[in-house]
Amino acid sequence: MKKWLNIKNNLAAPLFMVFLIAAWELITTTMAVPEYILPSPSVIAIALNENFSLLVEHSRITIVAVLGGAILAMTLALVLALAMDRWRILKQAFYPILVVSQSVPIFALAPLLLIWFGAGLLPKVLIVALVCFFPLAVNLVEGFSQVDPETIDLMHTMQADRWLIMRSVQLPSAMPYFFTGLKIAATYSVMGAIIGEWLAARAGLGIYMLRAMHSFRTSHLFAAIIVVVFLSLALFKLVEAIRWLAMPWQRKTTENLKE
Amino acid sequence: MNKQLKLKLEGISATYSTGEKILPVLDNVSLSVDTGEFVSVLGPSGSGKSTLLKIAAGLLKPERGKILVDGRNMTGLSRLVGYMPQQDLLFPWKTMRQNAALPLISAKLDKKETKARIEELLPVFGLQGFGEYYPDQLSGGMRQRGALMRTMLIESDLLLLDEPFAALDALTRQNLQEWLLKIWGHFRRSVLFITHSIDEAIYLSDRVYVITERPGKNAFEQIIDIPRPRSKSVTITPPFSHYKKLLLEALADNTAAGTK
Numbered sequence: 001m002k003k004w005l006n007i008k009n010n011l012a013a014p015l016f017m018v019f020l021i022a023a024w025e026l027i028t029t030t031m032a033v034p035e036y037i038l039p040s041p042s043v044i045a046i047a048l049n050e051n052f053s054l055l056v057e058h059s060r061i062t063i064v065a066v067l068g069g070a071i072l073a074m075t076l077a078l079v080l081a082l083a084m085d086r087w088r089i090l091k092q093a094f095y096p097i098l099v100v101s102q103s104v105p106i107f108a109l110a111p112l113l114l115i116w117f118g119a120g121l122l123p124k125v126l127i128v129a130l131v132c133f134f135p136l137a138v139n140l141v142e143g144f145s146q147v148d149p150e151t152i153d154l155m156h157t158m159q160a161d162r163w164l165i166m167r168s169v170q171l172p173s174a175m176p177y178f179f180t181g182l183k184i185a186a187t188y189s190v191m192g193a194i195i196g197e198w199l200a201a202r203a204g205l206g207i208y209m210l211r212a213m214h215s216f217r218t219s220h221l222f223a224a225i226i227v228v229v230f231l232s233l234a235l236f237k238l239v240e241a242i243r244w245l246a247m248p249w250q251r252k253t254t255e256n257l258k259e
Numbered sequence: 260m261n262k263q264l265k266l267k268l269e270g271i272s273a274t275y276s277t278g279e280k281i282l283p284v285l286d287n288v289s290l291s292v293d294t295g296e297f298v299s300v301l302g303p304s305g306s307g308k309s310t311l312l313k314i315a316a317g318l319l320k321p322e323r324g325k326i327l328v329d330g331r332n333m334t335g336l337s338r339l340v341g342y343m344p345q346q347d348l349l350f351p352w353k354t355m356r357q358n359a360a361l362p363l364i365s366a367k368l369d370k371k372e373t374k375a376r377i378e379e380l381l382p383v384f385g386l387q388g389f390g391e392y393y394p395d396q397l398s399g400g401m402r403q404r405g406a407l408m409r410t411m412l413i414e415s416d417l418l419l420l421d422e423p424f425a426a427l428d429a430l431t432r433q434n435l436q437e438w439l440l441k442i443w444g445h446f447r448r449s450v451l452f453i454t455h456s457i458d459e460a461i462y463l464s465d466r467v468y469v470i471t472e473r474p475g476k477n478a479f480e481q482i483i484d485i486p487r488p489r490s491k492s493v494t495i496t497p498p499f500s501h502y503k504k505l506l507l508e509a510l511a512d513n514t515a516a517g518t519k
């Protein structure tokens with residue numbers, strides 16, 4: 001019984017989606033909405049299909065920027081959070097700046113980066129790193145501050161060195177916080193890359209979108225949006241997969257006891 | 260027998276201050292453990308026993324008093340010691356095996372040897388087949404045995420154990436008590452043992468201290484003169500009952516005085 005309800009719940013969202021798309025198709029065709037205003041789903045599907053290899057090509061470029069930026073942000077956030085945890089004065093000096101820096105809109109900084117670094121991969125990577133850095137750093141700082149001091153005491157009675165304490169206590173206990181930050185960062189990162197491409201780039205999904213916009217090929221724009229959504233979702237799933245691999249102790253083991 | 264002092268706590272006083280509030284926890288407590296001696300501390304809940312053990316482990320600095328280890332002043336200095344805290348503090352992100360291996364990794368023992376030692380000890384602690392389990396997947400008693408196993412792997416000749424058997428059923432408790440006595444007989448590590456159980460204190464110890472309700476003070480000290488090795492049946496012998504009566508009275512007196 002429970003299971004059946006679950007299936008019904010799982011089907012609710014897709015069914016509603018199908019309904020929405022059908023309604024969209026119906027409205028655009030019966031009311032003859034101009035294609036450059038709102039193309040029908042079937043036209044979008046055709047555009048997606050025809051431009052698929054081109055979209056893949058541009059996506060590859062965007063993905064490189066996203067991954068590069070995310071890795072850069074993770075490295076910096078980890079180093080900074082560890083340093084802030086180690087030296088209190090650093091945290092007192094830096095943490096407020098970190099929080100305030102978040103209110104600087106990324107649009108305001110992006111042109112600067114372009115002036116400094118030109119229109120290539122680097123400014124895009126930096127913009128992605130910038131948007132990913134904050135959620136990662138803040139969550140890591142929080143995670144390190146939540147480490148139970150008694151466990152550190154216990155490690156001291158074993159005369160554990162700093163490195164052992166870091167890898168066997170601090171890093172694993174901050175891991176849930178890290179992944180919370182990474183999930184937020186993953187959703188920001190694609191947006192960051194596309195903003196970077198809008199401002200200046202030679203290729204990438206953002207450029208594809210600009211071109212589609214300038215030539216009023218709205219269906220191509222929609223096709224690109226679908227690809228962007230797909231990329232974001234895939235990235236999110238990737239983070240969840242990494243989390244699953246990195247935190248084996250959090251895997252559900254009692255599932256077969258339920259029901 | 261040539262008796263040497265392993266651990267000496269001299270006139271320990273401690274207070275906790277949380278915000279405005281100042282809570283005196285220990286008041287001029289002194290105790291000692293000879294080399295190879297098994298000493299227990301009995302006291303009502305909240306009398307500062309865990310605090311005393313943390314001070315003995317060098318994790319807390321007492322307000323007043325001194326800690327001597329092998330005659331050297333170690334007040335407030337952290338050092339290698341077989342300390343087992345009251346909450347098991349097994350790391351949830353490590354399997355039982357990895358948890359137990361921590362002291363060996365910290366001592367830089369090579370991987371093969373570490374593995375062999377763990378393999379050898381798992382069945383001794385009744386954890387055979389549970390090496391790959393995470394603490395969240397184990398029962399309270401199993402976790403406690405795991406934590407005890409981890410503590411025993413710390414290469415220190417001084418053990419500080421904070422109610423290590425509190426979460427166990429009577430039978431497991433007895434088995435582990437016997438096991439502890441057996442290895443203690445082998446290696447003659449010095450033990451300072453915190454417990455709530457009078458029976459456990461008598462069965463295991465050479466000497467028992469009783470401390471009063473908070474703030475904990477020395478109330479009573481009793482040498483347990485029952486020959487070793489002790490079998491389970493000593494618990495029903497007249498000397499055992501005699502000690503039990505003495506300790507019960509000491510505890511009752513000081514609890515009553517404290518509540519006044």
Ligand SMILES: Nc1ncnc2c1ncn2[C@@H]1O[C@H](COP(=O)(O)OP(=O)(O)OP(=O)(O)O)[C@@H](O)[C@H]1O
Nearest residue numbers: 275276277284303304305306307308309310311473
């Ligand atoms: N970190 C702390 N900060 C403030 N007060 C504390 C702290 N730790 C313990 N206390 C207080 O000190 C007193 C003694 O605590 P302690 O844990 O040493 O008692 P105990 O004798 O071990 O008790 P039990 O037998 O219940 O374990 C208690 O009243 C407790 O509330």
Ligand SMILES: [Mg+2]
Nearest residue numbers: 308309310345
């Ligand atoms: Mg206690």
